[in-house]
Amino acid sequence: xxxxxxxxxxxxxxxxxxxxxxxxQFIHYIKKGHLPSTTKLIGTRSLAELxxxxxxxxxxxxxxxxxxxxxxxxxxxxxxxxATLPISSFQSNPSSANKTKAIDxxxxxxxxxxHRNYETSEASPGMISIDDGISDTRLAPxxxxxxxxxxxxxxxxxxxxxxxxxxxxxxxxREVLVAYLNETRGLSITIDNLLITRGSQMGIWLxxxxxxxxxxxxxxxxxxxxxxxxxxxxxxxxxxRVPVDEDGLCTERLQTILEKQVIKAVYVTxxxxxxxxxxxxxxxxxxxxxxxxHYKFAVIEDDYDYDFNYNHAPILPLASHDKxxxxxxxxxxCKAVAPVFRVGYLIASKSFVDEAARIRRFVDRQxxxxxxxxxxxxxxxxxxDRHIRKVMRHYERRRDLFCSLLQDALxxxxxxxIPKGGMAVWVRLKKEYSWERVAKxxxxxxxxxxxxxxxxxxxxxxxxxxxxxARHNEEELKVLVSRLEKAFLRY
Numbered sequence: 001x002x003x004x005x006x007x008x009x010x011x012x013x014x015x016x017x018x019x020x021x022x023x024x025q026f027i028h029y030i031k032k033g034h035l036p037s038t039t040k041l042i043g044t045r046s047l048a049e050l051x052x053x054x055x056x057x058x059x060x061x062x063x064x065x066x067x068x069x070x071x072x073x074x075x076x077x078x079x080x081x082x083a084t085l086p087i088s089s090f091q092s093n094p095s096s097a098n099k100t101k102a103i104d105x106x107x108x109x110x111x112x113x114x115h116r117n118y119e120t121s122e123a124s125p126g127m128i129s130i131d132d133g134i135s136d137t138r139l140a141p142x143x144x145x146x147x148x149x150x151x152x153x154x155x156x157x158x159x160x161x162x163x164x165x166x167x168x169x170x171x172x173x174r175e176v177l178v179a180y181l182n183e184t185r186g187l188s189i190t191i192d193n194l195l196i197t198r199g200s201q202m203g204i205w206l207x208x209x210x211x212x213x214x215x216x217x218x219x220x221x222x223x224x225x226x227x228x229x230x231x232x233x234x235x236x237x238x239x240x241r242v243p244v245d246e247d248g249l250c251t252e253r254l255q256t257i258l259e260k261q262v263i264k265a266v267y268v269t270x271x272x273x274x275x276x277x278x279x280x281x282x283x284x285x286x287x288x289x290x291x292x293x294h295y296k297f298a299v300i301e302d303d304y305d306y307d308f309n310y311n312h313a314p315i316l317p318l319a320s321h322d323k324x325x326x327x328x329x330x331x332x333x334c335k336a337v338a339p340v341f342r343v344g345y346l347i348a349s350k351s352f353v354d355e356a357a358r359i360r361r362f363v364d365r366q367x368x369x370x371x372x373x374x375x376x377x378x379x380x381x382x383x384x385d386r387h388i389r390k391v392m393r394h395y396e397r398r399r400d401l402f403c404s405l406l407q408d409a410l411x412x413x414x415x416x417x418i419p420k421g422g423m424a425v426w427v428r429l430k431k432e433y434s435w436e437r438v439a440k441x442x443x444x445x446x447x448x449x450x451x452x453x454x455x456x457x458x459x460x461x462x463x464x465x466x467x468x469x470a471r472h473n474e475e476e477l478k479v480l481v482s483r484l485e486k487a488f489l490r491y
Contacts, residue, residue, distance in 0.1 A: 020064065022057070027068070035081050037083050044059050062079050066079075070082060127446050132467075134470065138473075144378065148378055149374045162369065167365065168191075168194075168196065170196065172376045173373065174191045174194050177194060177196075177379065178194055181347070186320035187317075187320055195356050195360070197367075198342040207328050207356075208232055208235040212235040216237045217263045218239060218240070221242060222243050222458045223462065224457070240257055242254050248279060249288070265300055269301075272308075275466040279315060285321065301317055301318045301319055302330050305423065308336075310419075311421070312420070332344030336388055397474070398473070399419065409481050410488060423469065423471075431463060
């Protein structure tokens, strides 16, 4: 006979009802085969006495098991494990029935892709992590955003926004962004040209889905944004790399490629090239647009940190000069405000935006309408511009301090140019040193360089990495450089 008294454990302090705890354990023993099909269960009164619970608890348990299809009750005979249940091949350790643990096996086949093996490391407590240029979330306007969110959430009219909406994004935010981008970026678009995304990465992915198939070619820089490279590779595309110098992507080398083969697109971060921070020159901008028009390829322009310029006003994007409808313009508010606010945009011809909205439906039925409404107000009222002006002062001071510290403490080991904008410095280690060795020593001093190899996916041995400065305040930057200096002294 099944040992009922010793087989069940009921936790009276748990938030789960006793009858549910009991029914879950019954199901476990049925699946394990300890209570086979057609087994008659002990009577409700007897089990209640054995487990020291009210009979109603057992009755509720048996009713739940019957509702879920595990048992059947035959009048005047009793409750039985259903005869039609198949013999289960489920195996587990009986002692783990009430424990939670990670599952590290899989019972089916699935496709793996080496291009997705892009891992980042997390800094342990007390360590300082070097990022590739992200904002300081301590400066994020969370109070202002929360105030707008609460105000909107309390309006009756907002209830209409809480059901399924458009895959193009919230209409109000699209209208506000069109006016804002036309004014600040020199664009000339309507809402038909704009799709709301969950950050720039979604825009890159959607573009790759529409432009690239197995064997198609896309041109990128020899140094390039790693996530973009991996997205294009995952689409099956072939990456053709061209050099990047102080004037940005080398259009002369691009011309050589175009004379020999067909390409589908060029990916470019024209404002502050990722990772080197250089700006695409005016001459090369015009050449690139003329090439796109002549050879009929798309230009994916990722304008990831348009707002952050310290030496001059922001340079208008390629999209503002595009007369041939060749540019797919991608941006977001994530960099300007905080990464947690996943609000971005993709701008292109109406037919491309329409198709992107159809594809978006398969992976993300719609965005966060309340958040999008909140940011429509945040932008419309000028709060975002005021926030950008505020943090710009902080980031410019941090850039100047960080570059000064690097020059004073680490110039024997590395070289860099002071960036005109953005949130990171492109640092080149002198050839006699290795980032692999530096990274190991840095960890011992409390600094995490992370996946530094991602900056050289083309294997050119340029020996450069991005070092973000915006996320750290002045004291943290001093500690960071001091720890790095100690690591180099031990090299």
